[in-house]
Amino acid sequence: MYIYLPEVKQKKGEAFDYLFEEKLAESFDDFSEGGTLTLQVSVSSSADKVLINGSFNAAVQTVCSRCLENFDYHLKADFTEAFNVLKEVPAGSTPDSLAAETANMHTVVGDYLYLDEYIRQLIILAQEYSPLCKPDCKGICAGCGTDLNNSSCSCNMDDEAIDIRLLKLKELKQR
Numbered sequence: 001m002y003i004y005l006p007e008v009k010q011k012k013g014e015a016f017d018y019l020f021e022e023k024l025a026e027s028f029d030d031f032s033e034g035g036t037l038t039l040q041v042s043v044s045s046s047a048d049k050v051l052i053n054g055s056f057n058a059a060v061q062t063v064c065s066r067c068l069e070n071f072d073y074h075l076k077a078d079f080t081e082a083f084n085v086l087k088e089v090p091a092g093s094t095p096d097s098l099a100a101e102t103a104n105m106h107t108v109v110g111d112y113l114y115l116d117e118y119i120r121q122l123i124i125l126a127q128e129y130s131p132l133c134k135p136d137c138k139g140i141c142a143g144c145g146t147d148l149n150n151s152s153c154s155c156n157m158d159d160e161a162i163d164i165r166l167l168k169l170k171e172l173k174q175r
């Protein structure tokens with residue numbers, strides 16, 4: 001994902017809109033197959049800065065922290081950023097190194113604003129530490145590993161034992 005800047009720089013203060021639709025795994029190593037990203041970004045420039053604001057929507061394949069099943073985790077976030085325009089392209093620059101500096105140093109140099117690393121970091125930040133496939137995921141049984149969303153297991157003996165005791169109590173009362 002990159003934006004060609006000469007026109008943006010020429011018309012200072014004017015906003016240019018871009019829409020990117022990507023497969024996450026093709027753009028970033030750290031996402032598994034199947035993830036998608038929609039990125040909407042508006043770009044403008046001032047005397048010595050390139051300004052962006054926009055939002056992204058991502059579906060990331062991830063693993064539920066309770067039941068360990070794969071699921072599509074939907075993320076969205078807004079962003080606003082100002083990148084300082086550097087005059088000279090550092091020797092030995094590559095699109096990857098420029099993307100890293102844009103993300104980490106908030107700088108942009110040359111004709112392109114490379115957004116890949118910046119967006120990758122936003123997606124990672126937007127992810128929760130312990131994602132859940134659904135808010136009330138029951139997880140897996142610590143005793144036998146059964147996925148409690150799909151079935152119950154015999155480790156629930158405790159509950160049944162209580163029930164039996166209650167039944168006995170009832171019997172006693174009825175005598």
Ligand SMILES: [Zn+2]
Pocket residue numbers: 064065066067068069132133134137138139
């Ligand atoms: Zn789950």
Ligand SMILES: [Zn+2]
Pocket residue numbers: 141142143144145146153154155156
């Ligand atoms: Zn169990």
